[in-house]
Amino acid sequence: MTASAIALLVLVGTGVVASLVPRWPGIAAAGAIAAAALGIPAAVAVLGEGTAVEHRLAWAAPIDEVRIGLDPLSAMFALPLLALGAACAVYGVFYLDRARRPGVPAAVLNLLLAAMLLVVLARDAVVLLIAWEMMTLASYRLVTYEHGDRAVRRAGWVYLIASHLGVACLLALFVLLGHLRGSFGFAELAARPLGGGAAAVAAVLALLGFGVKAGIVPLHVWLPEAHAAAPSHISALMSGVLIKLGLYGLLRTLGFLEPAEWWGPVLAALGSGSALVGIALALYQRDIKRALAYSSIENVGVILIGLGVGLWASDAGHPRIAALALCGAMLHIWTHAMMKGVMFLGAGSVLHGTGTRDLETMGGLMRRMPRTGALFVLGAVAIVGLPPLAGFASEWLVYRGLIDGGLAPGGDAGWILLLLFAVAVLAAVGALATLCFVRIIGVALLGQPRSAAAARAHESGAGMIAPIAALSAGIVVMPFAAPHAVAGLGSVLAQVARVPLSTAPASSVLAPIAWLSLALWLALAAGMVVLRRLAARSRADDTWGCGYAAPTPRMQYTSGSFAEATLQLLPRMLRARISVRREATLFPGHGELVSDRGDPFTRSAYEPLLDRVGKRFAQLRWVQQGITYLYVLYIAATVVIALAIVAAHDWWVAR
Structure with a gap:
């Protein structure tokens, strides 16, 4: 074993105990x-050797045997899962x-792990599918940990409904594959890739089923609800790992299908839309965890852009572009797990110290909270993609893949336009992400306390700070380790692209980044020394009050308002809904401004649709009488009908 x-x-054993x-x-x-x-060295060994191991365990019907193993693609996702999982487990104790x-x-x-x-x-x-359902149920239990809160219960239901709609698509997907290929084994499915119209149907089902869990727009509506409701270390794990399993x-399912030209453009287009929509919606969230959740949607979009461009370049015969884009996407899967771990765990420390998520x-x-604040700022600088931290290294590879793809000779005009659009999207997303996290840092960490809870805030203990610091160390080290880390991804590239890629x-692109990072850290250290010497010669005085004799926190x-000017540039659908209520009196009276910061896709599409469906199903409420014997009768009748259908099928086949 x-x-x-x-x-x-x-x-499993320690969980039971x-x-x-x-x-x-x-x-x-x-x-x-x-x-x-145990698992991290095993995953590193599989990545380094490019080998795969498989074990078969005899089992009862209906699956005969359980087949588990580790190959390069599995190992790549197992690394952040185990590392971030350990950090979150330690954090959760405190x-x-x-x-x-x-x-x-x-x-x-x-x-859940x-x-x-x-x-x-x-x-x-x-x-x-069994593991997928176990993952959904365990994460649902953790999302609804504080189930006394009505909003938490609602978030749990939204997550459960979305997850099971996705599972329905996955059931249809694997039934289709198993029926056409006569096996559910991954090795058998990969050996005989499905083609034609059936492959297109399978790809769409995979995109819907796994896209729900990944939070791809417009299938993302559960994500901000669940991430905000869950305990913060669970939010970190869901954002850093669980959505990546989508x-x-x-990627695993696409390996069972013959390559199609439309995969790359569709993934790149969905990634561009997810990145833009995710960061735009993060800009006006008051809840710090909802803002971080929408930022995760943006980062999933960045990964999808890299995967889409990489698959296109591989099919088009551009191995260098494919290697850059795919390595960038895979490296971003790792770096985002660390960065979002720091951000959500930092937000959890803020919640633990203040009792509020409201900015x-x-x-x-x-x-x-100086230690929490410093680590949170470090994570924010990394997640917006600024050097000398991890986010810059992974996003720069995606940028280079896009730029080199646009400059590649003999490229299709439509693809070049899409690549140029993706470059513009990444640039816009980077600017909006910077604004988003400057807003969060400025409002939450700087200025005067805006409430009694903030004034009484206390720093978290070492048990909570240590996991954040460990992940932050990974963020700092990654630019130096990235050239060596991507060198171990060759077997993963070959598995995803199905052609050998170097x-x-x-x-070679990442090597100069290591030197750039070193130079920036040295410059930062020198700057800190200079600032400390200047501070020693300065004197403390009151902050300028902007001309007011007694400024209050309400004047901040x-x-x-920090992002209002930028939000006005966004499409109307992506803005918060603002309504002003005033008393219709001769003299100035009481007024109220109401801001609806809910998800526009939920508000404009899903809620109206679900309302209509709910009204239809309400007409069947007579079926639910609350009588146990009647429900037993329903079950018995369903079994009899199912047996009759099977018997009729067997009789028809035997004719």
């Missing part, structure tokens, strides 16, 4: 650390220290 399989058993000893959440955290210690039975959510977290690991280890469709499933009630937290172009920019 391989180390990855043992890691899976460790997660922690649930039986609910006052000892450290048991589950120790299990997550042990699983990471984050939920006031819980009555903290071992229960810690146990469910380990079961086990389910996600089983998703990437599964070697046949049935095991994958991309894993999509309008924060302010002045850098002075009261990672040398990506390594709000999170909404």
Whole structure:
């Protein structure tokens, strides 16, 4: 049995033990650390050697045997899963220290990690679907941890409904593949790729089913709801890993189909739309965790752009462009897991110290929570793609893939236009992301406290700061390690593109970034020394009050007003809905401004559709009488009808 399989058993075992000893959440955290210690070296070895291992375990009907294993694609996703999972498990022990039975959510977290690991280890469709459903149910339980809150219960239902609509598409997908190829095994499906119209149907089903979990616009509506409702370390895990498993499933499924010319343009177009919409909606969120959730949608879009361009370039015979774009997308999967881990765990520390997620009630937290504030700023600088941190390295590879693709000789005019549009999208997204996180940092960390809760804020303990610091160290180190990291992705590129691709172009592009990062860190250190010497010679005085004798926190920019000018440039659909209510009196009276910052896709498309569907189903409410015997009769009747259909089918075939 391989180390990855043992890691899976460790997660399940320690999760069960922690649930039986609910006052000892450290048991589950120790299990997550042990699983990471076992699984990460195994994944690194598979990436380095480009090999695959598989194990078969005899099982009862209906699947006969359980097939699990580790190949380069699985290993690439297992690395951030295990690393971020261990950090979140440790963080959760201290984050939920006031819980009555903290071992229960810690146990469910380990079961979630086990389910996600089983998703990437599964070697046949049935095991994958079972693991996928386990992952959904475990994450639903964690999203609804604070189920006493009505908004949390609503977020849980939205997540559960969206997830199961996606699962319905996946069931149809694998039934189609299994019926046409006579097997659910991944090796058998990859050996005989599906082509023609059936392949197009399968690709669309995969895009819908896995796209829901990945949060691709317009299938993203569950993501901000669930991320805001879940405990912060669960939000970090969902954003950093769980939504990436949607991309894993999509890449895995495309390997069962014959390559099609439209895959690249569709993925790049969906990525461009997701990136723009995600960061635009993040700009006007008051809830810090909702803003981070929309930022995750933007980053999924960046990854999709890289994957789309890479697949197109591979099919078009441009191996250098394919290597740059695909390496950029895969490196961004790793870097985003670290960056969003820092951001969500940092937001959790803010919530733990203030009791609020509302930016309008924060302010002045850098002075009261200096360690959390410094690490949060580091994560923000990285996630907007600025050097010398991890986000710049991965996004620069995607940029180079787009630019080199646009300059490639003999390119199709339509594709060149799409590539140029994608470059413009990335540039716009980078600018909007910078504005978004400057807004969050300025409103939450700087200025004066805007509420009593912010004035009483306290710093988090070492148990919460240490996981954030560990992930932050990865953000700092990644630009130096990136040339070596992408060198191990050659086997993954070959698996995704289905042609041998060299990672040398990506390594050569990243090599100067390491020197640039070193120069910038040295310049930053020198600048800090100069500033400290200047500060020693200066004297403290009151901050200028802008001409007011007694300025108050209410005179500061709000999170909404900070970005208002930019929001006016966005399409009307993406703006917050503002309504002003005034008393119709002769003299000035009471007035009220109401801002609806909900998701426009939910407001304009999904809620009207679900209202209509709900009214139709309400007409069938007479079926639900609340009588148990009647429900047993329904079940028996369904079984009889199913048996009759099977018998009729067998009789027809035997004729």
